[in-house]
Amino acid sequence: MVKDSYDFSWEDLGNLEIGRPNLGNETSVAVYRLMQFTFKDVLSKELGKEKTSQLFIQAGLVAGREFCRNILNTSLPLNEFIAELTQKLVDLKVGILRVEKAEMDNLKFVLTVSEDLDCSGLPVLGETVCNYDEGFISGIFKEYTGKDFLTKEVDCWATGDRTCRFDVKPV
Amino acid sequence: MVSNSESLYKILSDCLSQVQATGIGPDGLVFPVDCADVPEGEHKIFCQNLEQIFFMLNESYRYAQSLAGGELNAEVSRNNIFAMPLKALQASLKHLTWQTRQVAAGDLSQKVSFLGDFSLSFNLMIESLREKDALEQRLKTITDTLGEGIYLVDPHGCLVFANPEAEHLLGYREEEMRGKQIFNTIHSRQEDGTIHPHVDTRFASAIRHGHAYQDDNCVFSCQSGRLMPVSVTCRPVLFDDTLQGLVIAFRDITEQKKYQQSLLTINELLEKQASIDSLTGIYNRMKFLKLLTVEITKAQRYKSPLTVIMLDVDNFKNVNDDFGHHSGDLVLRALAKVIGNSIRTSDIFARWGGEEFLVVTPNIDLNQGLQVAEKLREQLSETTFAIPRPVTASFGVSQYREGDSDTSMIHRADEALYRAKKNGRNRVEPE
């Protein structure tokens, strides 16, 4: 029976070694963005900008959760966990994650992502656009700590800030 | 009023020449035209754009200045297109600040990427810190598991570090002792419990002069008040030839001391057994000869008189035959007691064998020796023994002569004794 909704699982990403023996597992950022921005286009027209942002955040949460479960080692202490996360994001060419502030006691962070997959190089639009990243970061922190997190992008390439800056805190 | 292109170019040109010649001064790069004075039209739009650019350049310059001055929280307008690369730099610097703090706090998982040579230098530094960390960990494991107590003190004798074994042995916790002068505490008393004369301790000297030393007979005071015998090795810690402190390694030698003590006791016992006659408890023949030799040497050196008295119980064979060997033994024991009580403590008294005894009386000549022998003879004849028969003894006395040996002196006393027997027993004869 075909279900009405879909539950993501990591296996659904498929076996790229078999599937793309010649092209490999990489693609162009433009193609990635093409998909994301066209989704944004149709969704915002269908559901409005606010709702679209919310959906992107939710999708990011799922992505962060699955990324953490399948790629990261959650048994590491926080410092080392962040170090590993940083390295993986570079290895997978997602972006350059940096920590500007970290209050380890109450788990409040200020993170920056440079060369972000979603927004770097975009024209200055006057508003932050990395909703998917917000969800992605919250999802990772939630999976690691077991607590709900709220991530807000305060600066973005698209606001003229050259690096995306995220306030991360538990809710 | 800027009314035409020419006058506008002139104003702008003057302003730019000024800036090029003197730099951006304290007032900054100020657009020299008030746009309100420019009539509506292309000129005005051009001026407004240019004013905006001037503003951005000026702001960007100030922003760069702040960053160059180390003010990492400097801010700039979001739409300032000239400041954008600087914002990326600012983010990197903020991140580096955080990373450096993390490293200072011991987080060695930090790594810098995409900052060119700086990344390389930073990551090399982290690598070397990691190596040091590994080395430290190794050292810590060693000191943690070592069976010796270890103290590290600074040049003032104040504790810097104590390993778990040091805490365990003496009972002082490292936290309580850190920064305090430890010798006042751990080395305050001597073996007999009296207060240590601090100025003279080897620790004080080791600290003053950076000496190394080893002491197998040291005493440390435990927190419980117990005095612990310890073996101590002390080494100065030098850095660039200046004394940084001392490492003191020590171990408890209580058991070792006990063992040494028990060995000593056993040896004493063995020696006693080897020199004491088991029946009478006085010296035996071997010990007597040793002591006599010592006395002969003294007599020789100090030209002092020395006398040997030999005595033999009269008719002792009959005692054994008539009353049994046990009674004979009792007689010999009683005799040894009587004579032992009558002589001076400086005299030497021994059983020579069977019922024969010898007394050495230092600083006494032949005449006095004869008197001593006579007194002993009288005392014996007056003593009541455990057998229903009087017990007497015969005495022979010899005096040291130049060149005498132990055997020659004893031999002459024996000859005199023989005469005493021949002349009727219970009497004293001189040599």
Ligand SMILES: [Zn+2]
């Ligand atoms: Zn962004």
